[in-house]
Amino acid sequence: MATTLTETLEDISAVIPRLTTGTVWANIPGMALIETDKDARRLARAMASDLSLYNEERIDAALQADDLFEALASEIQEARDYYLSRIAESLHDKNFFDRALVDVLVRSNGHIDSPIW
Numbered sequence: 001m002a003t004t005l006t007e008t009l010e011d012i013s014a015v016i017p018r019l020t021t022g023t024v025w026a027n028i029p030g031m032a033l034i035e036t037d038k039d040a041r042r043l044a045r046a047m048a049s050d051l052s053l054y055n056e057e058r059i060d061a062a063l064q065a066d067d068l069f070e071a072l073a074s075e076i077q078e079a080r081d082y083y084l085s086r087i088a089e090s091l092h093d094k095n096f097f098d099r100a101l102v103d104v105l106v107r108s109n110g111h112i113d114s115p116i117w
Contacts, residue, residue, distance in 0.1 A: 034087045044096040048080045048104035059105055063114045
């Protein structure tokens, strides 16, 4: 049990690692798996929003170059792995994560000049 602020921060940082994107995604011990479509969609959209927030300039440039999914491949895979670890296996085939990526990263950026459109 942590007794000082420093020990508390060390305990927290041991449980919640900070990823290279600046986003915090970690399984916290004892956290239940998500079992409903609604909650799985919500998590997928939240994660896509985090990707968008922390990579805004890269997303703009990648959309202009028509290589969004290649440019963010490692960040997307890291987010996908976490997402799949947080939802029940029965939800894995429902494609909520990919839909959220398209909605949040692509559709919401329709104002960017891109060969995609």
